[in-house]
Amino acid sequence: MSEVRPVRRRSEKTLLGWRHEVLVPSPGPPPRRPAPEEHSDVSAEWVAAQRRSEADINRPLLFVLLALVAIGTVLVLLAMLGAMPFFLAATGWVACLAVALPVVVALMQSRQAVGDRLADERDRRALELEEKRRLLRERQEAHAAEYTEWQTRRRAYEAQPRWHAVEVPPGTGRVVVTGGANVGWSALLTTIGAARLRDGGDLTVVDLSGRAAAGEFVSLVQRCGLIPRVWVLPADLPRMKLGSDLDAAHRADILASTVLAIDPRADIEADRTILVKVFDVLGEDTAIMRVTAALGMLGLPGAADTRDDPALALLSEYERKELRAAFTGDTAAMERAPDLQRALTPFEGLGSRAEQEPYAQVKIIATDRSTGEFAGRAYGTYTLDSLSELLDLRARRGGTGRPWARTIVLCGADTLPGWAVERLVHAAERVSVGLVLMYRETDGNALSWLGADGTLPVVMRQPGAGSAAATAAFLGAGSRGRVHRLTEVVGTALDESAADGYVTDTAESVTAAVPVRYTARSIAPLDLVRHIRSATAWGRATAHAAENDDPVDDDGTDRLTDRRLDTYGLQQLPPTAMVLPAPSGGPVVADANPGILTLATATLTPVGDPAPERIVRPEEEPPANIGPPPERLDWRG
Structure with missing residues (x-):
């Protein structure tokens, strides 16, 4: 007997959310059975x-x-x-x-x-x-x-599936998200992360929102048996080695860029020259605290006695002499050194207690909102510039991989200088690394990226009238979209539920039945569905609201409401609603809720995609019925 099996391929696409579309129309009420006509005999x-x-x-x-x-x-x-x-x-x-x-x-x-x-x-x-x-x-x-x-x-x-996957189209290098509350970003992050777990891809999240936007995703990763590497700055700065194992020139570039983010009036080339000289004397792998100590020494008068200064105890007498010799006659550099020391003082603990750790598939670098906007800008710029340097290094080595096999998500891109984000964009483009930029508001930088080539624009709920007006102008006058009731119910239920931090209660920690590891080739879709339902608030809330999944109510009322995407309408969108361009023209409304994957009406096939290719095997002798039963085919692929 001929056997028909689906062709299974490794997915290379990034899932953003779900689009509700009923492709097979309702058949309506059943046809009425014909009743016999009344008949009377001769009365x-x-x-x-x-x-x-x-x-x-x-x-x-x-x-x-x-x-x-x-x-x-x-x-x-x-x-x-x-x-x-x-x-x-x-x-x-x-x-x-x-x-x-x-x-x-x-x-x-x-x-x-x-x-x-x-x-x-x-x-x-x-x-x-x-x-x-x-x-x-x-x-x-x-x-x-x-x-x-x-x-x-x-x-x-x-x-029929009613919730179809919304994926990053081929040829798209980045996704730019404008607007969105913390809970909306949490949903989008979890959905993107679930796609990377399913493919076994690499995901790096830079969370500058001040809240744990990736908190639900961390729970999902742990339930899948993986260990995410989470660094919350500045508390975890001593454990972080990002950028500290580069050569002197690249480390100087990163630190000079960080200083420029703190002080926009700084001369990045002059600062870079100073730092390169310091690294030449102290060594390219020297700790940042020794660099700040050297900068502090350079700011002191030449005849000052520095033997009793505890900050300078990190430098040997030989290193002090070499530093004095390297900057002899460079009055501008010695006057600039104290400013550089003050700017780099928050990074003194970088990598001081770092240990050699294995590669982690999921990496999250977040900033604590208690540090303030100024420190968050500094830590964020250092992180972004370090990632850009690593991507440039990969490009020079010819390390271009499959598009979106590695993904970087930046939450709070509007808190960073525009040039830092632009450098990351170009570096990621050179090595085919997928990039997701999340802006809280639609400002000038966000608008410039929304209309750029190779960008998929995504609009979420706008925080204010000014941002909503700019977004409405980008979408075009008269734009409308249909929002499903499930999007409203689940989004409203979990609104303002984003965690404040990544510190979890050990009593609520996730235990896994498989050996805990840092990487996995892939997570089976059905296993991923089970983990989303049990480990995330999105899965639990969606299960409770599943009765709202039908297209119409029992009385025939449509569950999809038509909304205007104008200044007022964009401020009233549900937290997880996303407005994206449709291939046929005009915007469509999708849902970033990862819990939709747990519904029986969800499919990973986008709207308009053909059915999975199938191959027919020739007639052959059936194998003996021994051993365990074969694995069930996954209809979601």
Whole structure:
């Protein structure tokens, strides 16, 4: 027997959310079964009416017949009494008989006509009943065929996927998200991360939102048996080695860029030259605290006694002499050194307690909102510039991989300088690393990236009227979208539920039945569905609101509401709603809720994609029925 199996390929696409689309229309109510028409036989009332009509017609003849009988009777009596000659009486009697005979014949014919009419009526009604039965059988046979077809269309309608995956289109290098509350970013991050877990891809999240935007995703990663590497700055700065194992020139570039982010008036080239000289003396792998100590020493007068300064105890006497010699006569550099020291002081603990750790598939670098916007800008710029340097290094080594196999998500891109984000964009583009930029508001930098080539624009709920007006102008006047009730219900239920930090209670920590590891080739879709349902608030909330998944209510009310995507409408979007461009033109509204994957009506096939390719194997001898049963095919792929 020929065997048909789907062709399984490794996915290289990034999932952003779900689009509700009913491709197979509703078949409507079932066809009504034809009912037999009412049939009545010849009723007694109708027969009685016919008899009365006959009696009314024959009444004059009866009167004539009775009169003739009376006359004949009188003639017979008169003849018997001798009052009339017998001959005359006989003549009269014969005359009455001659007249009565046609009357009797007419009455008999009338009775026969009525009987024939009744018989014809009964025959006509019998034929009519037979015709009705024949037509009823034909209609019932047609109804049976229509009902079978309706059942087929109904099963296809009920079994069809209604939530289709929204993926990054081919040829797209970055996704730019404008707007969105913390809970919306959490949903989008979890959805993107789930796609990377399914593919076994690499994901790096730079969370500058001040909240744990990737908190739900961390729970999902742990439930999948993986260990995410989470650094919350500045607390985890001593454990972070990002950028500290580069050469002196690249480390100087990163630190100079960080100083420029803190002080926009700084001369990045001059600062870079100073730092390169310091690294040349202290070594390219020296700690940042030794660099700040050197900068502090350079800011002191040349004749000052620095032997009792504890900050300078990190430098040997030889290093101090070499530093003095390297900057001899460079008055501008020595005057600039104290400013550089103050700017780099927050990074003194970088990598001080770092250990050699294995490669981690999921990496999250976040900033604590208690540090303030200024420190968050500094830590974010250092992180972004370090990632850019690493990507440039990969590009120089020819390390271009599959598009979006490695993904970087930047939450809070509007808190960083535009040049830092631009450098990361170009570095990621050179090595085909997928990039997701999340802006809290639609400012000038966000608008410049929304309309750039190779960008997929995504619009979420806008925080203010100014940002909403700029976004509405980008979408175009008169734009509208349809929002599903499930998006409203789940988004409203979890609004303002984003965690404040990445510190979790050990009593609520996730345990895994498989060995905990840092990487995994892939997570099976059905396992991923189970983990999303159990480990994330999105999965649990979506399971409770699953009754809102039908396209219409029981009373026929449409569950999709039409909304205007203007200044007011963009501020009223549900937290997880996303507005994206449709391939056919015009915006469409999707849902970033990762819990939708747990619904039976969800599919990983986007709208318009063909069915998975299938191959047919030739006839072959079936294998012996031994061993465990084969793995169930996954319909979600």
